[in-house]
Amino acid sequence: SQTIHQWPATLVQPVGSPLSLECTVEGTSNPNLYWYRQAAGRGLQLLFYSVGIGQISSEVPQNLSASRPQDRQFILSSKKLLLSDSGFYLCAWSRLAGGFSDTQYFGPGTRLTVL
Amino acid sequence: KNQVEQSPQSLIILEGKNCTLQCNYTVSPFSNLRWYKQDTGRGPVSLTIMTFSENTKSNGRYTATLDADTKQSSLHITASQLSDSASYICVVTGSQGNLIFGKGTKLSVKP
Numbered sequence: 094s095q096t097i098h099q100w101p102a103t104l105v106q107p108v109g110s111p112l113s114l115e116c117t118v119e120g121t122s123n124p125n126l127y128w129y130r131q132a133a134g135r136g137l138q139l140l141f142y143s144v145g146i147g148q149i150s151s152e153v154p155q156n157l158s159a160s161r162p163q164d165r166q167f168i169l170s171s172k173k174l175l176l177s178d179s180g181f182y183l184c185a186w187s188r189l190a191g192g193f194s195d196t197q198y199f200g201p202g203t204r205l206t207v208l
Numbered sequence: 209k210n211q212v213e214q215s216p217q218s219l220i221i222l223e224g225k226n227c228t229l230q231c232n233y234t235v236s237p238f239s240n241l242r243w244y245k246q247d248t249g250r251g252p253v254s255l256t257i258m259t260f261s262e263n264t265k266s267n268g269r270y271t272a273t274l275d276a277d278t279k280q281s282s283l284h285i286t287a288s289q290l291s292d293s294a295s296y297i298c299v300v301t302g303s304q305g306n307l308i309f310g311k312g313t314k315l316s317v318k319p
Contacts, residue, residue: 097251134311136212136309136310137252137297138309181249196254196257199251200251201250201251202249202250202251
């Protein structure tokens with residue numbers, strides 16, 4: 094069966110510090126991978142998606158970046174965090190063939206607080 | 209503008225009662241509509257997925273309906289349980305693969 098892991102589970106960082114969140118998927122190959130942010134009282138916002146190693150598409154302009162160094166590893170980074178980066182970050186995967194129309198399976202999330 | 213509106217924003221019901229959550233969308237053209245359940249502090253979990261040609265889909269005590277003409281969907285929960293307390297998110301996929309998420313309905317089931 095497929096599983097998706099995210100870490101850390103929670104993170105408190107000062108403004109201006111760097112960020113690295115990691116997501117890994119097990120039990121599947123060539124997945125589509127996604128990073129979402131869920132701010133308090135707001136819906137999920139798609140930040141990045143990837144259809145393969147080194148292939149990253151950005152949905153919104155921001156000071157975050159994403160990388161996919163391995164087939165089942167997706168990393169969300171920032172060089173300098175802003176207060177507005179606080180939120181709940183979710184990684185998700187779907188089957189490559191299904192594209193966006195296929196069901197997405199979400200990880201447990203990372204709660205980021207920027208102070 | 210593509211939008212997904214969910215109502216109510218929050219809902220409190222007693223254990224054992226039924227409830228219905230609403231989702232109205234303006235996404236056009238439309239590919240499919242999904243309902244997710246998100247426990248507090250966890251990632252969403254898919255409950256149902258319906259294409260434009262389907263008008264009902266069940267998953268245990270959860271039944272989703274879709275009226276593609278009026279662009280409305282509902283999620284009906286039967287005989288609610290304490291574990292149903294969560295946020296329920298409606299997600300519409302446009303024909304170009306774009307995902308539009310609703311803000312969710314927060315359901316609290318009380319004993």
